[in-house]
Amino acid sequence: MASDRSALDRTAALIHLDDLAAFVAASPSSFHAVAEAASRLDAAGFTEMAETDDWGSGTGKHYVLRDGAIIAWSAPASAVAPTPFRIVGTHTDSPGFKLKPKPSTSAFGWQQAGVEIYGGPLYNSWLDRELEFAGRLVFADGSTALVRTGPFLRIPQLAVHLDRSVNVEGLKLNPQQHLNPVIGVGGPGSSDIVGALAALAGRAGEEVAGYDVVVADTNPGRVFGADRELFASGRLDNLSSVHAGxxxxxxxxxxxxxxxxxxxxxxEEVGSETRSGAAGPFLSDVLTRLSPDPVLRARAIAGSWCFSADAGHAIHPNYPDRHDPVNRPLVNGGPLLKINANQRYATDAGGAAEWAAACARAGVAYQEFVSNNAVPCGSTIGPITATRLGIRTVDIGIPLLSMHSAREMCGVGDPHALSRALAAFFSPSGD
Known part of the structure; x- marks a missing residue:
């Protein structure tokens, strides 16, 4: 019976993983991720609400977009102003590169693209990969379009013959000098990146008034390993959590x-301090419209919970000294409860109990993550949300290796386990 249960769990996990891979493939930029989420919500009967519209009571199933962010909610007809919220918070962006103004450049007969570092990517992981441009174009008439090029650019590494010290002294990359992608051959004026992007939308380059375009890896997600229990993909930080939520x-x-x-x-990867970031007013704006009276909304917030879902670190077998010597989470051991004494994560004892209860209802095992005392801890939208709203917040996520690489890896079972735990969180009484 146990083996049958295990086989069923693995089948469900692989089905979930196939869907996660499809979601990541459809989401090379935050704007594409939001569009894919909206499409799935539409198919499930959710209705889009514009921020400029009257939402009425807001009950029912709805969502609202703000640039590269989305908030969806399901409110029962019985909901009244003090009805508490159960929130799963995630982020749609990933570290990498963003297209600069005047991006078409050339050097020594090569056509190149001007890009700027976005967040904290592992530079070397982006070398020698077929990459694409993807994002949002805004035209002079006010219309917008999402575009993606498919394989279009590559950041070539210097051959070892020309740098004999690289395997001894390590690879040293100057982000301005060494990370300029190549897109073809030709002299000055032979390429027009903005024009090529506009053409994908059936427009001319001179019609483009602005753009938010990033670089993404084009390789699909893949299951691998001796027992096919590992999964590699771009943008698992944090599309694994977006998809799970x-x-x-x-x-x-x-x-x-x-x-x-x-x-x-x-x-989130650049600090969240934007109109569509967690430090901005987006979530507060939505909750205010769902619960307009400030006193009743304060009562609702006091009874609410937020699970901040963002990927965390698995124990790395080649660098065990970088991890806590006792708490050493492993892929396929279940999602993480992320803890930090200095509140880089928002989890406290009450939050840990709420997470444990959700996992128990879902039949999901979980692991605890805490940083090595000598290694600085990163942070998430969790403390930001707790500070902005005063809401009880818990930090969670799946364990990864190679976080912030162009291609990260996780266990095949953890994304599905996280989704099950979050579904149980949304339904605390089994409704």
Missing amino acids: LTALLAAADPVESISVFAAFDH
Whole structure:
């Protein structure tokens, strides 16, 4: 019986993983991720609301977009102003590169692209890969279009014959000098990147008034390993959490005693301090419209929870000294409860209990993550959300290796386990 249960769990995990791979492939930029999420919400019967519209009571199943961010909610007809919220917060962006103004350049007969570092990518992981441009174009008439080029550019590494010290002294990359992608051959004026992007939308380059375009790896996600229990993909930080939160919202029972909210913000990798980032007003704006009276909303917030879902670190077998000597999470051991004494993660004892209860209802094992005392801890939208809203917040996520690489890796079972735990969180009484 146990083997049958294990086989069923693995089958469900692989089905979820196939869908995660499709979601990542459809989401080379934060704007594409939001569009893919909106498409799935539409198919599930959610209705888009414009921020400029009157939302009425806001009950029912709806979502609202703000640039590269999306917030969706399911509110029962019985919801009143003090009804608490159960929120899953994630982010849609990943570290990498962003297209500069005047991006078409040339050097020594090569056509190149001007890009700027976005967030904190592992530079070397982006070398020698077939990459694409993807993002949003805004035209002079105010219209917008999402575009992606497919394989278009590459950042070539210097041959070892021309740098004999690279395997001894290590690779040293100057981000201005060494990370300029090549897109073809030709002299000055022979390439027009903006024109090529505009053509994908059936427009002329001179019609483009602005753009938010990033670089993405084009390789698809793949299962691999001796027992096919590992998964590699770009943008697992943090599309693994976006996908898990979205699928959990769609799979959870309709809420009765709370309002289920899925919030996917942009710009977490650069600090979240934007109109579509977690430090901006987007979530507060939505909750205010769902619960307009400030006193009743304060009562609702006091009874609410937020799970901040963002990828974390698995123990690295080649660098065990970088991890806590006791708490050493492994891929396929279950999602992480992320803890930091200095509140780089927002988890406290009450939050740990809430997470444990959700995992128990879902039948999901989980692991605890805490940093090595000598290694600085990163942070998430969790402390930001707790500070902005005063809401009880817990930091969670799946364990990864190679975080911030162009291609990260996780266990095949953890993304599905995270989604199940989040669905149980949305339905605390089994409704």
